[in-house]
Each structure stands twice: as structure tokens, then as C-alpha cells.
Amino acid sequence: MASTGPGNLKARRDLGDQLRKLRGKRTATSVAAEIGVSPSTVTRTETGERLCTEEYFHTLADALGLAGEKRQALEELAMAVWDADPPWWAKFADVLSANYGALLEYEETALSRRDYQINLVPAHLQTAAYSEAVTAVDFAGLSRDTIDDLVAVRLERQRRVFGGTDPRLEIEAVVTEGVLRWVVGGPVVHREQLARLLEVTELPNVSLRVIPFSAGAGGTYASSFQILSYGGEEPEVVFGQGVSGSTFMNDPREVRRFGRLFATLSKHALSLEDSRALIATIKKDTT
Structure with a gap:
């Protein structure tokens, strides 16, 4: 596979940066354990190295208690990644x-x-x-x-x-x-x-x-x-x-x-x- 996923790197990095801020003081290990993924999945998604899938996004947002306008705004940012044309x-x-x-x-x-x-x-x-x-x-x-x-x-x-x-x-x-x-x-x-x-x-x-x-x-x-x-x-x-x-x-x-x-x-x-x-x-x- 020649790409880490849809969306350009900058879009994934922008989304990942917001996900990292959302995690706050919680460790990647604790979040990973709660949503059933590896800690590297959490950190690599935050750096944009790994694609944030729709399933991952909603699972993470639920675990972190993200709701309302903040969730909607972040989801719109994520959609820029999901809906992007192939490079x-x-x-x-x-x-x-x-x-x-x-x-x-x-x-x-x-x-x-x-x-x-x-x-x-x-x-x-x-x-x-x-x-x-x-x-x-x-x-x-x-x-x-x-x-x-x-x-x-x-x-x-x-x-x-x-x-x-x-x-x-x-x-x-x-x-x-x-x-x-x-x-x-x-x-x-x-x-x-x-x-x-x-x-x-x-x-x-x-x-x-x-x-x-x-x-x-x-x-x-x-x-x-x-x-x-x-x-x-x-x-x-x-x-x-x-x-x-x-x-x-x-x-x-x-x-x-x-x-x-x-x-x-x-x-x-x-x-x-x-x-x-x-x-x-x-x-x-x-x-």
C-alpha cells in the first residue's frame, strides 16, 4: 500500500492535533485501553501517520465525552479527511x-x-x-x-x-x-x-x-x-x-x-x- 490513507497529510495532522488536545492529560495508554486499541494507534492517529477512520473517531469521541457543537466541528474537520480525493x-x-x-x-x-x-x-x-x-x-x-x-x-x-x-x-x-x-x-x-x-x-x-x-x-x-x-x-x-x-x-x-x-x-x-x-x-x- 503506497499511502497511509485518504486526505492529505496536513489535513490528517490538523485533525490529529485536535484529537491530542482533546485527550488532555490522559495518557495514550489509558485511552487505548478504554476504546480497545493499541497505544500506538492513538499516538499515530494524533500525528497524522495513521488514518482516523469514522469508526475510530466516533468511538474516541464517545470515550472522551465529546458532544454538541464541539463534536460537530471536529467531525467536519474529520470529513475533510474522509471525503478527500486520492492523491x-x-x-x-x-x-x-x-x-x-x-x-x-x-x-x-x-x-x-x-x-x-x-x-x-x-x-x-x-x-x-x-x-x-x-x-x-x-x-x-x-x-x-x-x-x-x-x-x-x-x-x-x-x-x-x-x-x-x-x-x-x-x-x-x-x-x-x-x-x-x-x-x-x-x-x-x-x-x-x-x-x-x-x-x-x-x-x-x-x-x-x-x-x-x-x-x-x-x-x-x-x-x-x-x-x-x-x-x-x-x-x-x-x-x-x-x-x-x-x-x-x-x-x-x-x-x-x-x-x-x-x-x-x-x-x-x-x-x-x-x-x-x-x-x-x-x-x-x-x-
């Missing part, structure tokens, strides 16, 4: 893992994405040909149709960076020099991808800085990761990449640790201008 990626559900679906959902309402990559161009900055080349390698053995669908998903994600959406997604990317030098898809695809990076880094909502090989060990980290931010009081989340796929993290301590890590890695990166100059040099030298 755009629902049509690709058969090729998306649960983790990928979660990433798409959290990304859809994010305002900014800090992206650290050690081997690949960030997904939002890839050309179609580059995306196809890395998808075919990452998921060897997939059918042509499946590869095409995964590339289509990646390109659709770029809509919030380059399309007419408001607000646009801000991309702050830090990549190693190796990302620029890997000849992915052959020389032609490689040059086109470098040209694409020079093009998109002229946009006000896209920044790309490169950690040169000369930075040494201080400019490297074992795996790629992304930090999604939402503004206001909404908590940031982190997705880390590994051999087994993406790992979701929302523990505040972990999120802060990755924020510090991104800042540290950024200190080893070239300036925006020098990064563009390096990209241009590598493109010129590519044959």
Missing part, C-alpha cells in the same frame, strides 16, 4: 512501496527539502533520461512498464519545484563531486544532466552546492538523506536512504541530529558560484 500517486500504487508512498505524502505538503546525496543527482533535479538510467540500475529486473511508471513518478514530483504550484518547493541540495562525475547513462545523458543543473540553479527556489574531493573525509557521510520542512510549528521529518530503501524518522532528537549533520556537510561545500563553475568545467571536459 496523484494513487494511480501508481502498484509500483510504489509503502516507504516511497510515505515519502511522497510528506513531500507533497513540505515547503522545503534539504537534500544530501553522495552518488546521485537529487530526484527533483534529474532529467528524464538520467532518471531512467538510475531506475533501471537501482531496480534491476523490473519490466519496461514499471520503470516508465517510476520515472513518471519522479518527474511528477518535480512539478512542485518547476511548475506553477504555490508555494513552490524550495530545494537546498548538497552533493559530493562524485555525483557530477559519474557518467550515468552514457556521455550524452551525462552532459544533458550537467546542463540541466546549470539551468535549474538559476531559479530562486533551487540551490546546489558541491563538496569537492579535496574536502576529504569531513565532506562525506555514509548515506544520502533528506530533511522536509513545513514552516510554523509543524515538525520536520527525515528520510534516509540505504540498500533496503528509505527510512522515515520523526523523532525530534534524530531530526535535530540530521539538521546538524547537514549544516556540517554544508560547511565543506563550495559556494553556489564555485559549485556552478565546477559543474560547467566537468560538462566541458565530458566527451
Whole structure:
């Protein structure tokens, strides 16, 4: 299943926030015991990670003594979740893992994405040909149709960076020099991808800085990761990449640790201008 349920994440979070306030000083464990669910069901519904079904809503509201206008107002908020149209990626559900679906959902309402990559161009900055080349390698053995669908998903994600959406997604990317030098898809695809990076880094909502090989060990980290931010009081989340796929993290301590890590890695990166100059040099030298 590629999504945690209907309704966008913000709607579920707004509802969950009200449910958490309604619970007051009662523990999740005590509420869970009263309505016959696990404590994690209570807490994950409050954070928006789990869908608040109609049955759960009414059972919880009864247990907490919610009635009258307050119950009606909260139910109207819940109906925004229950009656929502499926997200755009629902049509690709058969090729998306649960983790990928979660990433798409959290990304859809994010305002900014800090992206650290050690081997690949960030997904939002890839050309179609580059995306196809890395998808075919990452998921060897997939059918042509499946590869095409995964590339289509990646390109659709770029809509919030380059399309007419408001607000646009801000991309702050830090990549190693190796990302620029890997000849992915052959020389032609490689040059086109470098040209694409020079093009998109002229946009006000896209920044790309490169950690040169000369930075040494201080400019490297074992795996790629992304930090999604939402503004206001909404908590940031982190997705880390590994051999087994993406790992979701929302523990505040972990999120802060990755924020510090991104800042540290950024200190080893070239300036925006020098990064563009390096990209241009590598493109010129590519044959």
C-alpha cells in the first residue's frame, strides 16, 4: 500500500492535533485501553501517520465525552479527511512501496527539502533520461512498464519545484563531486544532466552546492538523506536512504541530529558560484 490513507497529510495532522488536545492529560495508554486499541494507534492517529477512520473517531469521541457543537466541528474537520480525493500517486500504487508512498505524502505538503546525496543527482533535479538510467540500475529486473511508471513518478514530483504550484518547493541540495562525475547513462545523458543543473540553479527556489574531493573525509557521510520542512510549528521529518530503501524518522532528537549533520556537510561545500563553475568545467571536459 503506497499511502497511509485518504486526505492529505496536513489535513490528517490538523485533525490529529485536535484529537491530542482533546485527550488532555490522559495518557495514550489509558485511552487505548478504554476504546480497545493499541497505544500506538492513538499516538499515530494524533500525528497524522495513521488514518482516523469514522469508526475510530466516533468511538474516541464517545470515550472522551465529546458532544454538541464541539463534536460537530471536529467531525467536519474529520470529513475533510474522509471525503478527500486520492492523491496523484494513487494511480501508481502498484509500483510504489509503502516507504516511497510515505515519502511522497510528506513531500507533497513540505515547503522545503534539504537534500544530501553522495552518488546521485537529487530526484527533483534529474532529467528524464538520467532518471531512467538510475531506475533501471537501482531496480534491476523490473519490466519496461514499471520503470516508465517510476520515472513518471519522479518527474511528477518535480512539478512542485518547476511548475506553477504555490508555494513552490524550495530545494537546498548538497552533493559530493562524485555525483557530477559519474557518467550515468552514457556521455550524452551525462552532459544533458550537467546542463540541466546549470539551468535549474538559476531559479530562486533551487540551490546546489558541491563538496569537492579535496574536502576529504569531513565532506562525506555514509548515506544520502533528506530533511522536509513545513514552516510554523509543524515538525520536520527525515528520510534516509540505504540498500533496503528509505527510512522515515520523526523523532525530534534524530531530526535535530540530521539538521546538524547537514549544516556540517554544508560547511565543506563550495559556494553556489564555485559549485556552478565546477559543474560547467566537468560538462566541458565530458566527451
